[in-house]
Amino acid sequence: MVEKNMKKKGSFLESLVMTAIFLVLVQTFLEDWSVVVGWSWGIRRILTVTGFGFDVFFTLEFLIRLYFAVYRGRVKDYIFHERGWIDFLASVPLLLLNSGPSVLTLWAGETAAFALGGSLNVLKVVKAIRIARILRLLRTLKIFKHIKNAESVMAQRHVTKVATIATSMLVFGLFLFTLLSAPLGFPSAEDLFNAEKETIIRNIPPGAEKNPEVIKNYAATEESLLLIKYRGQTVYTRYDNHYYDQWYGPGDYDYTLQDSWEFFFDNSQVAAVNAKMNLMFFFIVVVLVLAYLLLYGPHFALTISDPIHVMRRGLEEQSYNLEVKIPQRYKDDDVYRLSALYNEVYLPLKDRTREQDGQTGSLDLKMEDLGNLFDQE
Amino acid sequence: MTPLQKEEQILQFLKVNAAQLYPTLASPAFFPGKSWNEIISILQNMVALNTNNAIEPGIQKILSENMDLSFIQLIRQQNMPQDQLKKKIYEFVSSILSKQEARFEFVGSYNALAYRFVDKYLEEIFDRKQYTHFELTKVQRLKLGKDAVKDMIRLSILLKPAVFLLAESQGAGKIESGRGLVQAAFAEKALQVMKQKFVVLPDEVLASAVHANVSFQENPGLEATSRIASILTSMGKAYKPDQQIDRGADTADKSWLSIARKNFRYYGFDIKMIDECYMIAAENGW
Numbered sequence: 001m002v003e004k005n006m007k008k009k010g011s012f013l014e015s016l017v018m019t020a021i022f023l024v025l026v027q028t029f030l031e032d033w034s035v036v037v038g039w040s041w042g043i044r045r046i047l048t049v050t051g052f053g054f055d056v057f058f059t060l061e062f063l064i065r066l067y068f069a070v071y072r073g074r075v076k077d078y079i080f081h082e083r084g085w086i087d088f089l090a091s092v093p094l095l096l097l098n099s100g101p102s103v104l105t106l107w108a109g110e111t112a113a114f115a116l117g118g119s120l121n122v123l124k125v126v127k128a129i130r131i132a133r134i135l136r137l138l139r140t141l142k143i144f145k146h147i148k149n150a151e152s153v154m155a156q157r158h159v160t161k162v163a164t165i166a167t168s169m170l171v172f173g174l175f176l177f178t179l180l181s182a183p184l185g186f187p188s189a190e191d192l193f194n195a196e197k198e199t200i201i202r203n204i205p206p207g208a209e210k211n212p213e214v215i216k217n218y219a220a221t222e223e224s225l226l227l228i229k230y231r232g233q234t235v236y237t238r239y240d241n242h243y244y245d246q247w248y249g250p251g252d253y254d255y256t257l258q259d260s261w262e263f264f265f266d267n268s269q270v271a272a273v274n275a276k277m278n279l280m281f282f283f284i285v286v287v288l289v290l291a292y293l294l295l296y297g298p299h300f301a302l303t304i305s306d307p308i309h310v311m312r313r314g315l316e317e318q319s320y321n322l323e324v325k326i327p328q329r330y331k332d333d334d335v336y337r338l339s340a341l342y343n344e345v346y347l348p349l350k351d352r353t354r355e356q357d358g359q360t361g362s363l364d365l366k367m368e369d370l371g372n373l374f375d376q377e
Numbered sequence: 378m379t380p381l382q383k384e385e386q387i388l389q390f391l392k393v394n395a396a397q398l399y400p401t402l403a404s405p406a407f408f409p410g411k412s413w414n415e416i417i418s419i420l421q422n423m424v425a426l427n428t429n430n431a432i433e434p435g436i437q438k439i440l441s442e443n444m445d446l447s448f449i450q451l452i453r454q455q456n457m458p459q460d461q462l463k464k465k466i467y468e469f470v471s472s473i474l475s476k477q478e479a480r481f482e483f484v485g486s487y488n489a490l491a492y493r494f495v496d497k498y499l500e501e502i503f504d505r506k507q508y509t510h511f512e513l514t515k516v517q518r519l520k521l522g523k524d525a526v527k528d529m530i531r532l533s534i535l536l537k538p539a540v541f542l543l544a545e546s547q548g549a550g551k552i553e554s555g556r557g558l559v560q561a562a563f564a565e566k567a568l569q570v571m572k573q574k575f576v577v578l579p580d581e582v583l584a585s586a587v588h589a590n591v592s593f594q595e596n597p598g599l600e601a602t603s604r605i606a607s608i609l610t611s612m613g614k615a616y617k618p619d620q621q622i623d624r625g626a627d628t629a630d631k632s633w634l635s636i637a638r639k640n641f642r643y644y645g646f647d648i649k650m651i652d653e654c655y656m657i658a659a660e661n662g663w
Contacts (some may be wrong), residue, residue, distance in 0.1 A: 309623060313623065
């Protein structure tokens with residue numbers, strides 16, 4: 001009874017995790033999609049917080065699994081053979097480097113963000129977050145852990161292994177490329193935007209501080225300029241405060257302090273470029289995973305696990321006499337050459353032996369099948 | 378599995394596991410003080426009773442709904458009304474079921490008829506007009522329509538195990554266990570006995586039924602109806618109505634016929650008929 005309850009709870013938790021995996025994939029897509037299509041800050045804030053919630057959930061899941069692995073002395077098995085490393089990479093680093101800092105920035109609000117911008121280099125933080133975001137793609141691999149192929153453990157393991165290697169290598173490749181793009185001298189969208197900002201600041205007309213009209217006319221021609229302050233006083237704003245509240249969050253603008261000037265730049269175009277890249281990576285990974293699940297999985301079943309399953313049953317069960325179906329185009333595969341022997345030699349021999357054996361040959365019923373039928377009270 | 382197949386499994390199981398089962402079955406909760414032979418006899422009777430209850434409606438249905446005996450009139454003058462004739466056949470089949478060896482052989486007949494193998498294959502055979510059709514119409518020279526030929530084959534299948542009723546008790550010789558074949562000489566003796574016992578049926582029908590137990594390798598002059606009845610009955614013996622076809626496996630009929638192609642000498646099948654049935658099964662996805 002206790003075991004049954006445990007199983008029930010375990011099954012419920014596995015279903016919960018599976019649901020969370022599907023939902024987090026939707027959330028991953030929407031978080032970037034919302035930036036590309038320019039959804040309001042309110043919606044994007046909800047998505048950011050939701051992402052944080054998922055990362056907390058998956059971090060807890062990882063820690064609980066790790067706890068039980070430690071408890072059972074199977075840490076190595078869990079980490080390396082039961083794909084605990086994916087559980088780890090798809091949770092803890094994301095919480096610490098991606099959703100955690102994002103939510104902290106949200107909670108701290110604009111002031112803190114600017115203060116942070118003053119003391120640290122905001123762009124470095126943003127870059128770290130952006131790089132870590134790529135690891136979110138590893139979440140797709142968690143699906144494999146929960147999709148069970150009841151008919152063949154081998155098929156499940158092989159498809160999962162190949163998909164994991166391909167997907168994780170792709171994600172790590174992207175991760176490394178993003179990490180090394182700056183040292184290698186590849187300009188990122190941020191770098192180009194920084195250069196643009198510097199140019200804008202450098203080209204402020206001389207004497208603009210004395211003539212507000214000059215700065216207004218200049219700012220109006222630079223689309224990325226949102227707001228300019230001089231000695232704490234707003235000298236130009238592209239939109240009113242209500243508009244900023246509705247459409248701009250902490251990561252949507254950049255702040256630069258130059259002498260007595262304060263510049264607020266619209267960062268949404270850079271964010272959109274990065275989000276598009278993320279979406280592209282996301283689609284590549286999703287397509288890759290789906291291809292393994294929907295194309296390679298059935299191919300593996302057709303050419304490896306199904307014929308083996310049929311032959312195993314034929315060898316195990318006396319009265320099982322179905323032949324392996326041999327597709328012409330694969331007939332030279334080792335598995336199908338073995339299947340041909342099974343069809344041509346083993347089954348006819350088994351059939352004759354069974355008939356010669358007469359009494360016991362076709363018996364499929366075993367003592368174990370009776371269970372406790374003859375148990376006496 | 379069908380009831381007869383279940384019975385076969387149970388009886389084989391009891392025999393194989395006698396040593397393990399006897400202490401439990403001889404205990405006070407079951408059959409205290411009885412010998413193993415007594416116990417097995419009781420169980421065998423009980424199982425047979427249950428099986429009979431399960432299959433009797435099926436046999437009645439086969440006779441009443443799936444079999445038209447009017448073809449007999451086309452073979453010879455027969456005044457007995459069909460209902461009466463069917464009643465006699467039913468009684469005869471019941472007597473077949475009273476003997477254990479015949480019961481086991483009846484598995485194939487029952488399945489082949491209950492699951493309409495004759496309809497499936499004969500329809501195709503008559504559509505194709507190839508080897509089997511030629512054998513039926515030109516070699517055996519059956520002057521019967523398609524439906525009448527089907528009925529004759531059905532009746533042959535139903536009466537095929539009758540040969541096991543007459544076996545050793547009639548001093549006719551031995552039956553080859555396992556393959557279910559009888560030697561041609563034995564079949565002739567059995568046929569003579571059946572002719573005396575079953576005067577209401579034409580000799581052609583009885584010969585077709587009895588010869589369905591003879592190897593085609595041993596007697597290449599066998600009636601085509603016997604050869605096809607032999608194949609369909611053997612197929613019925615291995616047939617599992619509720620069998621799920623695994624992914625990656627061939628269909629049940631095709632698999633069975635493919636194995637039969639390789640073992641045709643052993644079972645005494647007509648290889649050309651087997652080949653034709655194999656093609657039919659393959660093309661129809663059976």
